[in-house]
Amino acid sequence: MRALPGESCREHFRAFLGSPLVFSFFDKQTSTWTYLAVDPATREFVVIDPVLDYDNTTGTASTQTADCILDFIKRKGLKISRILETHAHADHLTASQYLKAKLPGNVPVCIGKRITQVQKMFAPRYGLDPASLADAFDIYLEDDEEFKIGELSCRVIHIPGHTVDHIGYVIGKSAFTGDSIFMPDIGSARADFPGGNAKDLYSSLHRLLASPQDYRLFPCHDYPPEGRDPNCIATVDEQRQSNVHVKTGISESCFIKVREARDATLTAPKLLHPSLRVNICAGRLPSEDGSRRTSE
Template identity: 60%
Template sequence: MTTTSAAKPRTYTSNEPGNAEINCFFESQTSTWQYVISDPATLQAVLVDTVLDYDPAAGKVSTESADQLLAFIKKKNLKVLRILETHAHADHLTAAQYLKSKLPGDVPVCIGSRITQVQSNFAPVYGLEWSTFGETFDIFLKDDEEFPVGNLTCRVIHLPGHTPDHIGYAIGKAVFTGDSIFLPDVGSARVDFPGGDAKQLYASMNRLLSLPEDYKLFVGHDYPSCRNYNCVTTVGEQRKLNKHGKVGTTEEAFIHFRKQRDDTLGAPRLIHPSLQVNIRAGRLPPADTEGRVWMKIPVKYTSDVEFSEC
């Protein structure tokens, strides 16, 4: 299998009015696609699903992936208007706060308004005080809300199922789907996190498949087995080929498949550090009195487990 270098973005352009220039950056450690979406006429841009590098074995956070985005933005002379999240990721840390600190202007970090459900689910798990969530995200986006990106218009689409807060972003004939759908040979995302729901994911996938056939769907991750990494497909291709949800797949069959499949999956490798950071818009957990930052890992054990002293 051939990997794609994050240093060399894939670029998609269109001569049709209302469409953006789309630059796609692949982060190989978490198989995440990050997007820089810009209006060629005004050079105004937004970022989608950025990655903060994290090595759990070393306990090290670094900014190589985010710095590549910053270098690209500077080279292209883009003005970033917003940093957008599709949902609270459980597989990578967002670079939103780091990018906000480096970009000129007070660039808002945005997410769907239902993030509060996810925050309330996970704050107690990690011992985070609800009072610390007052200033996390800058903008909580509502369903079907629209905002300008230069001369272009970005529309928010609620796509629940993988998580309850999940949204996508439509600009022209491009839709940034996050984890609501994957490329046809990968299919669909898991729904076994708190608030996940297979019936809702089925409906979200069908909402995407109801778009015109030539619309492009840009995915949040790719996990290929016998091909190169890719980030985009068309609605027409998904209708015919999506291995879990192509046209003709019944809701009952999809729900049954996802239940069976999710029962075999282990937790994502970075789930605990990711959620602690991502429900706080990219902020690391609060430092202790000595300035040290700790990631918490909940441990479950049965009451009959015995611990002996050395």
């Protein structure tokens, strides 16, 4: 399995051995990591948090990042199982429907069951009837639900705080943590979105850090300071030792104070409304008349 991705996305591609094999792709525009988690025995895999390229100035979407990943999948001879979302992202558009259309079979797009709460909050803002979104996703995952990826088992964990619907995925000794915990020098995700809560986030972070110390945590984003390249992996032990927001010894009250003070300085994500408008519809782009359509 030596194939590399094409030139267009090789700059921030990383691969990690283990079970699962993890291949990561970094979108520089939104600082987002998309992951392929692969069962090495069967080559069956899942895609986690795929990104659709979007130009906020022109309001147009493109598929360069997704096409790079599709090319990599073809080169590797991998077999798709599911497309997984950790939550309704507010900073990038999901490419789930584009990948679903391009990959073989009727690939299910999956998300946590509490997405319906987010849809109810935001659908009216975009002129959508929440009832019309009841079938937007193919599978609504339950807390602690397990499913197979080839011979591997994937477990769903509810880790709210950033958003109410937020979930993570634990596969072997790897956890895909979405927008909850980031690299140790960055800390944690914001908790000021509707349904977000710093106290809940602290609890979720400690649920992740209660895992064995050698577990690998893969965040959805990295915002590296000057002089550091984007990174996407830290062990539980590394997070316990040096995460600036939640390392061992930081109390709940201290975390909440720091998190809420930091959130008060943050502006809304540049792609907030385009992202939520598309992501609560499972990646279907609005047509000219405002109805849902796929990103094909």
